[in-house]
Amino acid sequence: MENLLYVCGFLLMMVTFSSQCDSCDCNISGGVGVHVAALTCKSGFVKWYNPTGALRIVVSQTKTPFATTCFVVDTSDVRIKISQEVAPSANSKSPTDRSRHVMNDHNLRTVYTGKGRSQEICLTTDTDIVLFIEPEMGSLLGTQIVSFQYDISERKPLDQTDFMEECRPCSEEELLTAYCASDFVVVGRMQDVHHFNEKTHIDVAVSQIIRQTGSHFSRMRRDANELQGTITAPRKCGVAKGNGVFLLTGRERLGELRMGCAPYLEEWEQIVSEAERTGRMQCTRD
Template sequence: MEAFIYLGLPVLLIVFFPGTLSQKLCSQCDCTISDPDGGDRAILNVKPRCEEGRVTWLNAYGAVRMELAAPTAGDVRFCIRVQSDNVNTVVSQETVAKIPGNYRLKILDDVEVRLSPLFTTRGQGKEYCISGSDPVHLYLETERSDEDVGVARVKVHYNVETIASSLRYSPMEECRPCSDAELLKAYCSSDFVAIGTIDDINHNDDISHIQVSVTKMISQREAIFQKPAVGWTRPHELKGVVHAPVMCGIRHGEGEFLFTGRVRLGRPVLQCAPRYEQWKSVLEMALNNELMECSYG
């Protein structure tokens, strides 16, 4: 989705509540943070160093300031998906506005930090993206009521990608068949590559959940496709669920497909999925012309 900055909501001035503004945390791709004092008024300041990963906020009280930076110059898409357990999480974008001074009154120029509310979430949140070129500063604050029980935990899956880079378009935005070159690239570089069939497709809000039975596992970075529960009539078959936008109109099809995709914002997203017969044709052409960039298995 494109950036939905401000959402027509009022711009609010940040008023930092008393507490500890910690040193910058999270210098890895996946990080776990928590209030070191166990209080509920700390502000944790995090700056992940990777283009994608996850920040897990345990005992989520107070607030988190999160900075996402572009890997290279140019237009960039900053995307997050927030999972909020046993607590509401309010996500805002932090901006800085310059306030001109008054020479006659001897008032110097100043800056004002503002919060632009983006969304509030609880449970499994949706993907939210902002396009731009400068680093994005997000402010996450939790709201817990007396009815909330259990440990408050917030997971922030983030993804930062250059918009114009090849085969890095957002699969949750665009729906188009992959070219032969993109298909070959996807086969060699995707987070999961498998041959299989579609069992069923369920739609939930704007996401299609595609249930897949794998007949041949080529590769997978994470355990997306696994052995079914005990008692399944085909114990050697792997099963899993991959995701795609509802607007792509993916339908249940007979026969085998090549499923390729990437783990994006914590879930496997379908990228190229040609029929197996089409893939065999592309593969034969690539092998004959020595175009394969990886071994075929």
Template structure:
């Protein structure tokens, strides 16, 4: 649904931009700008190009509109299957955010929804972000700010968040997750906290194979244990209990999200079978 301002301004804005009235383009991971730089000609549309797997945008005192093009920094057929996720900061506001695909807009985030900080995801093929300033008498305290990440197509074309549906991983998915995921660790579940939008699983890791960032904190040099929290959809119904698991998953916006998590004995069985057949995608120390 278009706002009255957007309906009246969109067509001339896009036409002006295509005729070369765009202010400038830049290839970078993060962007910071101010609406005050073109307040006197607020009908301008500034094109912004962000070409990294993750970064941020900060638009102070928003006026008019900007178009944000999110693209990977490499050319590959797989790039067309990427999804984009954005996470507004708690202080973000002052704009409505749309997806713009060939001049057709779909509302992604209203101004009043920014403060919730909920992650919004969409296919990279759905277009660029059209960020339109909402008119306010006082723009001195308005700021639009969010982080973005490009993620694999595991989310699917209709994904709206980082959560994946709960389903058992196949043997192939488990072996591939061990080789490619952001974190891999052997351990047990200590506590599960059920929240409205996700569950938080507190785990203790006895063998840490890999972590992209410090998701799991070390207990010290003499204590070969790590602890940390992993998020997952609430409908998965995970419970604390005995037994060891192999935890794998991804890190999004600084938070760990659970991927495949087979019992360690089951992983060991399928890993040894694949090792004998010569089909393992990578080597893991299992002793």
């Protein structure tokens, strides 16, 4: 079967890219057989147009052990199956079974089947992650697209992980860093809070956008004074609707806005004023 190789980084070239680059953007279309996309950055996406055959995605992990790769897949009218390539256990195979893997020394384990937008799927390993995406059925009308978006983060071993670490309040220095370095920084208030599986969705009304990537906040009515948007947080953090005005910060991840530091605006103004007075501010305040 024909193999089509794509190395996705800043350019589509058959070269090796640093695993520390920011984003891999890869578009694949046409051809039959197995398409191979080698992703070497911390985050990015692959768009597969009019999928036929199979797509083999190799996600190169960071050099730090126990890296976690999380991804979502979004399809149009295509039902797909995603399988993870895993090495067979030598102890669990009989000699006869092991001989069957001489030409293919890996097994496939199904991790997702469906169409539309999937839930976030996370895999933790100290080796590269290899996935196979195969279309099972789809509409014959229009353009079919499979969009695969991923993000790699470092994760400590389970016995060294504080599961509530990401829920604690930010220190003053973390607030200053979040203001200067976050993907989005807005002023707003909570409108509602919804819990879905492992996530909390926070609907917010934004009165001021200091910074954002993309266009996640939009005006619902032409005469509205505020913009509307949704920010997510881990459900384990127990976020509840709070009154008042907040400085909301965070990052864009897998097509969603993830909550970072979120102090009350009054508290933030006191912190930033003192930081400017003492020279601790890391950027210019907008």
